[in-house]
Amino acid sequence: MKKRVLCSTLAVGLGLSIASTGTAKTVTVDEEVLKSMQLQLAAQAKAIADLQTALKGQQDKLDKVPEIGAKEQAVVVAKPDSSKVQVALYGQIDKGVMYADDGNEDKTFFVDNDASSTRIGVKGDVKPEGRLSAGTLMEFEYQTNPSNKVSMDNESINEDLNARKLSFYLADAILGKLTVGQDSAATDGLAEIDLSGTALAGYADATIIGGGLSFYDNTTKSYSKTTVGSAFIDLDGGRYDVVRYDSPKLYGFSLAGSVGEESKNEIALNYSKQFDQLKVAGGVGYANEGSNSSHDDRWLGSVSTLFTNGLSFTLATGTRSESDTQRHDPFFYYGKIGYQFNAFDIGKTALSLDYGTYQDFALNNDAGTLFGAQLVQDLDILSSQLYLGYRQLQLDRDLADLNDIYAITSGMRMKF
Amino acid sequence: MKHALSLLLSVLVAIALLSGCASVNDTPVAPQAGQADTSQTKETDHFEYHSDTEVPKGPGILSGENGEFSVY
Numbered sequence: 001m002k003k004r005v006l007c008s009t010l011a012v013g014l015g016l017s018i019a020s021t022g023t024a025k026t027v028t029v030d031e032e033v034l035k036s037m038q039l040q041l042a043a044q045a046k047a048i049a050d051l052q053t054a055l056k057g058q059q060d061k062l063d064k065v066p067e068i069g070a071k072e073q074a075v076v077v078a079k080p081d082s083s084k085v086q087v088a089l090y091g092q093i094d095k096g097v098m099y100a101d102d103g104n105e106d107k108t109f110f111v112d113n114d115a116s117s118t119r120i121g122v123k124g125d126v127k128p129e130g131r132l133s134a135g136t137l138m139e140f141e142y143q144t145n146p147s148n149k150v151s152m153d154n155e156s157i158n159e160d161l162n163a164r165k166l167s168f169y170l171a172d173a174i175l176g177k178l179t180v181g182q183d184s185a186a187t188d189g190l191a192e193i194d195l196s197g198t199a200l201a202g203y204a205d206a207t208i209i210g211g212g213l214s215f216y217d218n219t220t221k222s223y224s225k226t227t228v229g230s231a232f233i234d235l236d237g238g239r240y241d242v243v244r245y246d247s248p249k250l251y252g253f254s255l256a257g258s259v260g261e262e263s264k265n266e267i268a269l270n271y272s273k274q275f276d277q278l279k280v281a282g283g284v285g286y287a288n289e290g291s292n293s294s295h296d297d298r299w300l301g302s303v304s305t306l307f308t309n310g311l312s313f314t315l316a317t318g319t320r321s322e323s324d325t326q327r328h329d330p331f332f333y334y335g336k337i338g339y340q341f342n343a344f345d346i347g348k349t350a351l352s353l354d355y356g357t358y359q360d361f362a363l364n365n366d367a368g369t370l371f372g373a374q375l376v377q378d379l380d381i382l383s384s385q386l387y388l389g390y391r392q393l394q395l396d397r398d399l400a401d402l403n404d405i406y407a408i409t410s411g412m413r414m415k416f
Numbered sequence: 417m418k419h420a421l422s423l424l425l426s427v428l429v430a431i432a433l434l435s436g437c438a439s440v441n442d443t444p445v446a447p448q449a450g451q452a453d454t455s456q457t458k459e460t461d462h463f464e465y466h467s468d469t470e471v472p473k474g475p476g477i478l479s480g481e482n483g484e485f486s487v488y
Binding site for chain 2: 087089119189200274279383385
């Protein structure tokens with residue numbers, strides 16, 4: 001046991017001795033190596049710093065790539081967003097048959113119904129964020145045998161493609177809408193506001209059906225120079241190159257004003273509102289006829305109501321002051337009573353009767369009277385309307401005996 | 417004749433004044449305790465007149481429900 005302890009003690013002592021000798025040598029080596037290592041470390045630190053610098057440079061380059069991408073993305077956003085831009089093609093075909101009898105002759109015409117003519121259009125709308133919007137409109141009319149122009153002498157008329165609207169608009173939800181180009185002047189449609197649902201077969205403008213037909217004079221046994229189109233006018237506004245402003249709607253009212261070619265100026269107050277039991281639409285307006293007209297001023301208006309039970313009432317009136325002091329100022333009154341209902345699955349049915357008086361339009365003391373009846377049947381499955389209209393036009397004139405003109409028109413309008 | 421236009425304008429103004437009493441576009445008022453909440457039964461006035469002589473709104477026979485051919 002003592003031997004084991006002794007040997008262990010010697011071994012530990014020898015080991016410590018060897019160890020202490022080795023340690024002394026190591027300390028000596030470390031001082032030399034340490035300087036060398038310090039130099040190496042300094043060199044490595046410099047190399048690392050250089051690498052870091054280089055890496056940072058590369059990283060910066062890499063960081064710049066997304067920035068460029070963001071700019072490109074911003075450019076893309078600035079371009080028209082397809083979800084906010086809409087360009088659409090639309091149109092309709094409206095063809096029918098018109099039978100007319102002027103008391104001397106009768107004829108059947110195959111016509112394009114001028115009440116709502118065959119037409120096609122392309123419209124574009126842009127609605128960026130906020131209140132602003134803008135758009136363009138190109139609408140053309142292409143009629144063969146227009147119902148307002150065919151006559152006993154000419155039943156085949158091939159019209160050119162006529163531009164109805166070529167305009168653009170800028171709109172602000174609060175400030176209103178500005179339209180520039182060929183488009184409706186402020187009083188366009190103002191004498192023809194009609195909620196009866198039967199306007200396709202007849203409304204205040206009696207010239208749309210048989211407007212080219214002349215009255216036959218029994219006194220002279222010849223046709224007079226007076227046509228329906230010159231004696232039964234509703235004084236409605238038209239379409240021409242304008243700058244038009246429309247105010248936002250306030251309590252149902254909106255104001256429209258336009259200035260246009262040939263110094264024409266027009267202003268209109270429009271109203272439309274839906275109540276619990278009825279819808280109301282109406283408007284009144286004034287127009288200065290411009291520099292190239294034989295007329296000075298024009299006043300017109302109409303109002304129409306449609307009750308929830310289907311009854312509708314429409315009134316229209318207008319007058320015009322003539323530049324020629326020898327001419328009486330022509331005027332008209334027009335009224336329509338209608339009823340619409342849904343008796344059939346195919347679509348709404350609308351019926352109406354109308355009456356109008358048109359004074360002094362072609363000649364002084366001319367008294368024109370209009371009687372009419374209309375039927376329009378919607379065909380929902382065909383996106384179409386079938387219509388049937390009857391018109392009797394009487395014109396009383398001093399020293400003349402003009403025959404009445406009768407016209408029956410039937411046809412279909414199909415929206416494509 | 418001007419009287420007829422004045423009458424027409426008067427009709428419009430009268431309708432507008434009446435609408436002030438029976439407007440369907442009034443701001444809904446919270447019902448008092450015990451009162452029925454009828455605000456949901458009022459229609460919102462989105463009525464805009466669209467002439468029957470213009471191309472009608474709604475579906476087209478070829479363009480379908482949209483009523484227009486979307487070019488873009």
